[in-house]
Amino acid sequence: MPQIAKVIVDVPTLQTNRPYDYQVPDQLVDTIKPGMRVVVPFGKGDRKIQGFVVTIVDQPEFTGQLKTLEALVDLQPVVNPELLQLAGWMATNTYAFLITCLQTMLPSVMRAKYTKTVTLIDEIEPALKASLFNDNDELTFDQNLDPDKMKQLMTLQRQDKVSVTYHVGNRAQVKELTAIEPALTFEQLEEARTGLRQSAKKQQQLISYVQSLIGQRPPLLKDVLKQTTFTRENIRVGHQKGWLHQIKVETYRNPYQQAVAATQKMALTAQQATAVKQVTQAATADSDQVFLLEGVTGSGKTEVYLQTIEAVLKQAKTALMLVPEIALTPQMVQRVKGRFGELVAVLHSGLSEGEKYDEWRRIERQEAKVVVGARSAVFAPLSDIGVIIMDEEHEASYKQDESPRYHAREVALWRSRHHHCPVILGSATPSLESRARAQKHVYQLIQLTQRINQQPMPKVELIDMREALKQQQTTNFSAPLLTALKARIAKGEQSVLLLNRRGFSSFVMCRDCGFVLQCPNCDISLTLHMDSHSMKCHYCGHEEAIPKICPNCQSHQIRYFGTGTQKVETELQTLMPDARIIRMDVDTTRKKGAHAKLLKQFGDHQADILLGTQMIAKGLDFPDVTLVGVINADTALGLPDFRASERTFQLLTQVSGRAGRADKPGQVLVQTFNPENYAIQFAQKHDYEGFFRYEMAVRHRGNYPPYYFTVQLTVSHPEEVQAAKKSFQIAKQLRPILSEQAIVLGPTPKSIARINNRYFYQIVIKYKQEPQLAAKLAEILETTQVDTRNGFKIGLDNEPLQFT
Ligand code: ADP
Numbered sequence: 001m002p003q004i005a006k007v008i009v010d011v012p013t014l015q016t017n018r019p020y021d022y023q024v025p026d027q028l029v030d031t032i033k034p035g036m037r038v039v040v041p042f043g044k045g046d047r048k049i050q051g052f053v054v055t056i057v058d059q060p061e062f063t064g065q066l067k068t069l070e071a072l073v074d075l076q077p078v079v080n081p082e083l084l085q086l087a088g089w090m091a092t093n094t095y096a097f098l099i100t101c102l103q104t105m106l107p108s109v110m111r112a113k114y115t116k117t118v119t120l121i122d123e124i125e126p127a128l129k130a131s132l133f134n135d136n137d138e139l140t141f142d143q144n145l146d147p148d149k150m151k152q153l154m155t156l157q158r159q160d161k162v163s164v165t166y167h168v169g170n171r172a173q174v175k176e177l178t179a180i181e182p183a184l185t186f187e188q189l190e191e192a193r194t195g196l197r198q199s200a201k202k203q204q205q206l207i208s209y210v211q212s213l214i215g216q217r218p219p220l221l222k223d224v225l226k227q228t229t230f231t232r233e234n235i236r237v238g239h240q241k242g243w244l245h246q247i248k249v250e251t252y253r254n255p256y257q258q259a260v261a262a263t264q265k266m267a268l269t270a271q272q273a274t275a276v277k278q279v280t281q282a283a284t285a286d287s288d289q290v291f292l293l294e295g296v297t298g299s300g301k302t303e304v305y306l307q308t309i310e311a312v313l314k315q316a317k318t319a320l321m322l323v324p325e326i327a328l329t330p331q332m333v334q335r336v337k338g339r340f341g342e343l344v345a346v347l348h349s350g351l352s353e354g355e356k357y358d359e360w361r362r363i364e365r366q367e368a369k370v371v372v373g374a375r376s377a378v379f380a381p382l383s384d385i386g387v388i389i390m391d392e393e394h395e396a397s398y399k400q401d402e403s404p405r406y407h408a409r410e411v412a413l414w415r416s417r418h419h420h421c422p423v424i425l426g427s428a429t430p431s432l433e434s435r436a437r438a439q440k441h442v443y444q445l446i447q448l449t450q451r452i453n454q455q456p457m458p459k460v461e462l463i464d465m466r467e468a469l470k471q472q473q474t475t476n477f478s479a480p481l482l483t484a485l486k487a488r489i490a491k492g493e494q495s496v497l498l499l500n501r502r503g504f505s506s507f508v509m510c511r512d513c514g515f516v517l518q519c520p521n522c523d524i525s526l527t528l529h530m531d532s533h534s535m536k537c538h539y540c541g542h543e544e545a546i547p548k549i550c551p552n553c554q555s556h557q558i559r560y561f562g563t564g565t566q567k568v569e570t571e572l573q574t575l576m577p578d579a580r581i582i583r584m585d586v587d588t589t590r591k592k593g594a595h596a597k598l599l600k601q602f603g604d605h606q607a608d609i610l611l612g613t614q615m616i617a618k619g620l621d622f623p624d625v626t627l628v629g630v631i632n633a634d635t636a637l638g639l640p641d642f643r644a645s646e647r648t649f650q651l652l653t654q655v656s657g658r659a660g661r662a663d664k665p666g667q668v669l670v671q672t673f674n675p676e677n678y679a680i681q682f683a684q685k686h687d688y689e690g691f692f693r694y695e696m697a698v699r700h701r702g703n704y705p706p707y708y709f710t711v712q713l714t715v716s717h718p719e720e721v722q723a724a725k726k727s728f729q730i731a732k733q734l735r736p737i738l739s740e741q742a743i744v745l746g747p748t749p750k751s752i753a754r755i756n757n758r759y760f761y762q763i764v765i766k767y768k769q770e771p772q773l774a775a776k777l778a779e780i781l782e783t784t785q786v787d788t789r790n791g792f793k794i795g796l797d798n799e800p801l802q803f804t
């Protein structure tokens, strides 16, 4: 019976966003399976591209001449049936292409690498052959070829003097090392040894050693050389004489070379024990119940996760634990590895592509049973999942801000239904959406109200910067904060200082005419970067020199304003010359391992003050930190985003939680220009529940989530009029299918209206129940496809987290 493979091809456009039928060649009929990557000819030129097999059928749907599939990329499926199904769901739910969803689920090395070779098929001028082809008949096409040569090649192609071949490469490389294994039986080796000269001591020893390897796992050559007295030459002789084989074995790149000390499980507090019990019972009952674990900072949520994982491992199941990227600290990894050792696979952006691929294969082969990772680890190919844990579930980084715009929480819930396993959403400050669902008993609420060892919550004091600035020079440090910092140094205790937001508007402004240096491509001011001594645009990457004179009025009074971490560090060092400061921000942690190194230095008391951005607010657990200072609590409050208060509350609560985690009491000082703001007030009182009730009322009045669902449609074009016109057209198409209850905001220019020379307009639809909406939006995407040729880009974001 002929077989037809339905293949999703690696061409991310709407026209190609469906399976294509391919004839399976006879020799592959029994081998090919859904979930394998294949190479197929595609389009008019039969260009070779990669695709994913989604199903195998007997009858083609396509009525024309079928093309034949070219080759298999994999010997086994790389996407299992569950994940194939998930990809389909995600594509619909996020308005993304299926191919993009499939690729998102796999380690990036598994994306196809396309190369082209250009082959001479006719005589050409010798000079041209020498310059273009280096006197060969073939060259590998390189997009960076200089324009003149590119033109010459194109001419040759038009004259049919060259042919172009496409190749699909697989970059995923398995790392192999040499190992040795016996080549003969014990008796044969014995015989070989007795045949040796009496004086050939080393060879006799080698034979005994090889005999000892019989029935053992072949040791790696490098280990043999390290652990025995045999040299490379001895081994070579052994191989030559036929006593041993040198073989290639697959190994994993191990990103965690240093052994992690084993940790013991702790005796749980009563609240922790109840939490573990409830989730474990749900796991035993194969229930897909969702638990919201609302636990104050320092209440021991991690121990609840670990003991739940232990319980599901005992039931021969696996566990998936998601952590926001910046909270995936070496401390966190150690806690989990310390408990479950080799069973743990870790996935995060700090790993090299090869390391990620190796961790992925350990999961796929069921060697790793516990996966800890950031957002995309939610696609880890675990089977028999017994529990899915999402720590800091409120974190915005769980939502991907490029296609597919999925939220890891939604994916986790989908997988929990598929595996019939419970989910724990953990946080000290749950998202309003999740907390509201617990209120309605959609989720089961579990609260940990006590810190471990009955530690009190740290005392939070607000410092009114409007007052402080009246009494002193413009500076980032109020007198009370400085006094507190000095007192800690005197006592040998440590402090953590938070500066809200990356490089926080270190913009350059002329003090004479007010001119602010702007990005030439985007409507946004350039940020000063002292490390590279340049001005950078955080949106498009544009970079230029720091101006010495004002381009507008030629004044020399052009200075930088605002507060970057570097500037604060310099200022602090001037104010406190003896303080040892570690600065942690994107600039100091860019290098691999830098993050871990800085934290270790701080943990080892090589510094008194850890100064950093958001990345220090989460998950750090240092017993000697007794002071937390927040330099600017307000910066996020001014953003045009209805979640601004929620984010501010979360950040302040998280960072306060870093103080007084051991037996010494902690103090928190928050500098603010808005001491009356409710988010800051509730954070001061550690009152999440109070904040929740207040903010729910605010959201109710404004018709915002969680009372309404939202979807955002963005139109962009190089010309502003075009973008505006198109967005109004689309809004007009939408209104008739919406009910009275739906609210359409816009079209309006986005708050940064121009990025990379494109103008952005947005429409936000708030709704409760609109059965026709999803289909209509998909239809709009479809019908506006033709416009992409005219420079339009149209994007949809389901439940956006960013409104700016
Ligand atoms: P959270 O994530 O809720 O902020 P952690 O999980 O970091 O809290 O726990 C805070 C501290 O309490 C950690 O140092 C942890 O090792 C310790 N801890 C947790 N549970 C227990 C327990 N049952 N007994 C003793 N110490 C505990």
Ligand code: ZN
Pocket: 510, 511, 512, 513, 514, 515, 550, 551, 552, 553, 554, 555
């Ligand atoms: Zn000027």
Ligand code: ZN
Pocket: 519, 520, 521, 522, 537, 538, 539, 540, 541, 542, 756
């Ligand atoms: Zn820019």
